[in-house]
Amino acid sequence: MTAHTPSGTHEEEIWRFIKSRQVFTHGDVEAFCSAGEWKRTNYLRNLTRLNLVTLYQRKGNIRYYTAQDPATLSGDAAQIDSSALDAQWRSDTLGSRISAAQGITQPVQPWTPETPEDQKLWDLVRGQIRFTRDHVLAQKMAPDNKVTLFLRSLENAGLLRSAGYDNGKPYYTAFSPSEIMHRAKDKRLTKEGRIWTAMRAARKFTIEDLLMTFAGLEDEFSEKNIRSYCSTLQKAGYLKDTRRGRVTAQSLRYHLVRDTGPLPPTVKRVPVVTDANEGRVVYVQGEETTWATT
Template identity: 25%
Template sequence: MSGRVTQRNEAQATLAWNVALRKGEFTYQDISAETGIGIRNTTSLVRSWEARNAVMRIGRIGNRQGFRVRQDERPVAARRDGTAMRHETAAGNMWRAMRGLRVFTPTDIAAHSNTPTCHVALPAAQEYCQMLARAGYLKVERKAVPGRREAAYRLMRNTGPLPPRERRVRAVYDDNLCEFTHMAGGQ
């Protein structure tokens, strides 16, 4: 592994930690069986929690090494050398805020998404809301009146904990045929 945290890895780590919290005492195999994460990745996760004192070894549970959760907070993701990895993103914070609010404005999203380690500016929140509205994730509840009030949105497609993001695709477009003739990495 390159040490880079992907959204999938972050989701797996969150899922595994939630299982550990619920069980209180667990083995590598318990976490692997309940999450579907491979035993090798589960072992790596539990060892990283142990290195940060989030869990402690308690001896054997049956014939397997057992662990007990020491704290109720999710441990900070860390590289193998122990340095912390930043896993918090502006898009992730905005998406979580949208999932928790019924009707919201970009100002609401910016306010609910700011943390000590991740700043979300109002223009970024406006841009993210507009992108999600174009993609059909958000419905405009109240139109904006320039200079007087901003648009209000409602989340219509809550597809899960990972934030939707815009992707740029490289393609070859043939103006003679008025169609895409090649999509890089696609079909």
């Protein structure tokens, strides 16, 4: 097989992964590499066209590929044990992420918005902790093909990172790990952030419990404000009233049933509740159902 030089960081990661294995499946690449679906699929397809990846065996619906010389392989692909390699790969990846979280960043290619559309899209993705590709497309700020090119340019520049999965959908972020930590710290120090932190620590609590937590700070944390915040979060699906039978308002007891992370849900004036951890609106007053519970 001829020499090959990957074109970007994600391609380089995929190439290192498949070259470290005797055989692999597309599912293996998805599980161990951070590239998005379209980049991963297109790159593997391109490697196949270049004869750098070949189909080794097919077992039912599972296809085993190899980036090695097929003549050097033999036996049942399903019986090849790669557990030690998998464990080492996970360990190396975790070490890299810890280093990144400690502020040891990797050099990235320079990138700046080239058009007004790029600037609008950049402001959109930087306005929330994480997002899906479908969410960006739904804003209709640019034609779909331009949105795709925009996200691809961010990924090539190392500015678009995987932010996990939710209900099978991949999420991305345009923030570095250190930026996310600083953003979370700033939000946790706000009034709502401190109340939210107290809720997460207690899990089950009353208004009186929160008032005791902020005793001596009544000017900043009034009963009215705390009660209003709790009431709105209950409507948004974050809190549940655990009272039974006929009880007074003073004995209202909450249970935090939706803990999405350290960033506090923000109540807007409408009022609207937004969740910075998920980058979306989860409740609007007047709506009969909430997104938080669907």
